[in-house]
Amino acid sequence: MRNFADILIEQSIQKKSVFVVGLDPDIAFFPHFLIKDTQDASQEVIANAIFQFNQIIIDAVADHVVAIKPQLAYYEVYGSHGIRALEETIAYARSKGLLIINDAKRGDIGSTSLAYAKAFLGQSPLSGDMVTVNPFLGSDGYLPFVDVAKNNGKGLFILLKTSNPSSHEIQNLSLEDGELLYFRIAENLHKLSLSTKGEHDYSFIGTVVGATYPLEAERIRQFLPHCIFLVPGFGMQGGKAEDLKVFFDAKGHGALISSSRGIIYCYMDNNPYWEATTAEEMHTLIQKAALQAKEQINAVRGI
Amino acid sequence: MRNFADILIEQSIQKKSVFVVGLDPDIAFFPHFLIKDTQDASQEVIANAIFQFNQIIIDAVADHVVAIKPQLAYYEVYGSHGIRALEETIAYARSKGLLIINDAKRGDIGSTSLAYAKAFLGQSPLSGDMVTVNPFLGSDGYLPFVDVAKNNGKGLFILLKTSNPSSHEIQNLSLEDGELLYFRIAENLHKLSLSTKGEHDYSFIGTVVGATYPLEAERIRQFLPHCIFLVPGFGMQGGKAEDLKVFFDAKGHGALISSSRGIIYCYMDNNPYWEATTAEEMHTLIQKAALQAKEQINAVRGI
Numbered sequence: 001m002r003n004f005a006d007i008l009i010e011q012s013i014q015k016k017s018v019f020v021v022g023l024d025p026d027i028a029f030f031p032h033f034l035i036k037d038t039q040d041a042s043q044e045v046i047a048n049a050i051f052q053f054n055q056i057i058i059d060a061v062a063d064h065v066v067a068i069k070p071q072l073a074y075y076e077v078y079g080s081h082g083i084r085a086l087e088e089t090i091a092y093a094r095s096k097g098l099l100i101i102n103d104a105k106r107g108d109i110g111s112t113s114l115a116y117a118k119a120f121l122g123q124s125p126l127s128g129d130m131v132t133v134n135p136f137l138g139s140d141g142y143l144p145f146v147d148v149a150k151n152n153g154k155g156l157f158i159l160l161k162t163s164n165p166s167s168h169e170i171q172n173l174s175l176e177d178g179e180l181l182y183f184r185i186a187e188n189l190h191k192l193s194l195s196t197k198g199e200h201d202y203s204f205i206g207t208v209v210g211a212t213y214p215l216e217a218e219r220i221r222q223f224l225p226h227c228i229f230l231v232p233g234f235g236m237q238g239g240k241a242e243d244l245k246v247f248f249d250a251k252g253h254g255a256l257i258s259s260s261r262g263i264i265y266c267y268m269d270n271n272p273y274w275e276a277t278t279a280e281e282m283h284t285l286i287q288k289a290a291l292q293a294k295e296q297i298n299a300v301r302g303i
Numbered sequence: 304m305r306n307f308a309d310i311l312i313e314q315s316i317q318k319k320s321v322f323v324v325g326l327d328p329d330i331a332f333f334p335h336f337l338i339k340d341t342q343d344a345s346q347e348v349i350a351n352a353i354f355q356f357n358q359i360i361i362d363a364v365a366d367h368v369v370a371i372k373p374q375l376a377y378y379e380v381y382g383s384h385g386i387r388a389l390e391e392t393i394a395y396a397r398s399k400g401l402l403i404i405n406d407a408k409r410g411d412i413g414s415t416s417l418a419y420a421k422a423f424l425g426q427s428p429l430s431g432d433m434v435t436v437n438p439f440l441g442s443d444g445y446l447p448f449v450d451v452a453k454n455n456g457k458g459l460f461i462l463l464k465t466s467n468p469s470s471h472e473i474q475n476l477s478l479e480d481g482e483l484l485y486f487r488i489a490e491n492l493h494k495l496s497l498s499t500k501g502e503h504d505y506s507f508i509g510t511v512v513g514a515t516y517p518l519e520a521e522r523i524r525q526f527l528p529h530c531i532f533l534v535p536g537f538g539m540q541g542g543k544a545e546d547l548k549v550f551f552d553a554k555g556h557g558a559l560i561s562s563s564r565g566i567i568y569c570y571m572d573n574n575p576y577w578e579a580t581t582a583e584e585m586h587t588l589i590q591k592a593a594l595q596a597k598e599q600i601n602a603v604r605g606i
Contacts, residue, residue, distance in 0.1 A: 024415070043428065073411060073418035079428035080387035087382055105411055107437065108376060109467040112327070115376035125346065125382035134410065136439040136462060138469030159439060164412040166441030173487065174479040181476065181484070
């Protein structure tokens with residue numbers, strides 16, 4: 001049956017891109033034309049600057065990415081005004097034909113997870129196309145996301161092996177049967193993916209595997225042929241293009257590669273005068289960085 | 304050194320209460336005087352009804368609880384308007400002398416966790432006094448919360464054993480040395496708690512242990528003498544008062560007991576006409592339910 005993975009794969013074929021840009025707006029890194037006085041600015045002024053920042057990025061990357069990935073924390077920190085900026089960003093990205101991955105890493109008891117699923121995959125103004133989900137509470141914490149995604153033709157990514165340095169502390173714990181914890185979760189995901197495959201053989205239930213862990217990725221890729229990988233950590237976090245091959249299937253599908261700070265703050269690179277960067281310079285530099293990342297990734301995919 | 308746990312314990316001594324009410328507003332369960340047409344109402348109308356609902360609850364429980372615990376999902380589902388209702392709720396609860404536990408279960412890579420920590424324990428309009436944190440990403444996912452809490456004189460609760468039926472799937476996995484996963488996390492927590500104790504011998508870093516798992520709680524209580532437990536699942540989720548004894552230390556401290564649906568929707572109990580409940584009836588019934596819960600808990604504490 002046709003599912004969200006089919007839409008995602010078809011869009012990535014049409015755009016020749018599996019690249020995703022993370023929108024993690026931090027006003028400390030904004031050029032002066034967006035905001036000058038970051039100390040005394042009101043939440044409303046900050047929220048307006050965030051939306052303007054995101055608009056410039058979306059315009060610059062729209063031809064080169066299949067989706068944007070807002071990181072919820074950077075909006076929540078400005079309360080309701082920050083969330084309003086996120087709503088505007090989602091609407092703007094959608095108007096440019098982009099898909100939206102809310103990087104929220106939510107997960108709770110069943111009734112609460114259902115409310116989160118409605119927030120991010122339902123009729124809410126925050127709702128995008130996909131959401132990241134934390135599996136620590138077990139299946140009754142993530143199944144409400146599966147149900148809402150299925151009913152609304154959307155998708156989700158369950159955390160398996162995150163990109164951060166300490167992810168091994170829990171995710172790589174050895175279990176009594178010799179298996180690793182992330183692999184135990186993968187076993188449950190595999191069962192779920194078999195019954196939710198679409199026309200392209202991929203489930204709408206994907207998984208998060210960091211670009212910084214290619215060894216783990218290779219094993220998970222072989223074990224989960226029906227799950228799309230969301231791959232953060234490419235670029236600033238240390239994930240390298242040559243390591244990305246193992247994340248893809250033989251056709252060069254099955255993974256979305258995400259970069260945030262390496263793209264959205266590229267105007268700061270070796271530029272002591274970055275605060276004076278103009279909107280036009282930002283646009284040009286970000287567009288170039290996104291094109292380059294897309295091409296690097298496509299080279300690895302053989303496309 | 305004096306820390307947030309000292310404030311919490313002193314407030315609970317002064318109020319003779321370790322009871323917490325969860326604010327999980329679901330408009331499907333609101334009486335008609337708050338909202339009639341839940342299908343066609345705007346986000347703004349819904350957000351106003353949510354704040355009004357929370358105000359009635361806060362007024363009714365203020366004398367009997369030490370803190371309120373808003374569940375973030377129920378606000379996020381209404382986007383920026385929902386978050387605005389949460390901000391108003393936090394300000395109102397604070398004006399009534401109550402502490403605020405944001406039940407957010409956040410956790411991400413370090414830079415993102417820092418943004419979440421600022422959102423919930425910093426200068427943000429969403430900021431409360433304590434926040435719940437998911438440890439699945441390892442220490443670099445929760446240490447930013449510890450740092451921000453320490454610097455701002457606030458607290459946090461790290462999930463160990465959640466109240467939901469499937470929490471065993473990951474949290475109770477047996478590791479290769481025979482230990483259980485939640486206990487491995489407790490070992491790390493213990494080290495952190497030793498270096499962050501306050502005047503009452505408790506750390507500002509607490510832990511979440513569900514009322515539905517008294518066997519696990521007994522073992523964790525003995526192992527973590529310096530961690531305050533946040534105990535959800537009392538009431539509707541099946542946690543019973545007589546099982547709560549093991550959550551407390553010998554003086555009847557060391558745990559906050561939380562109930563949500565059993566208190567905030569108590570006017571629905573055996574009442575086929577609950578939709579016609581008035582604000583005055585709501586106040587009276589919720590006040591009675593909160594007093595009863597507080598007294599049940601105090602009896603178990605020997606207070």
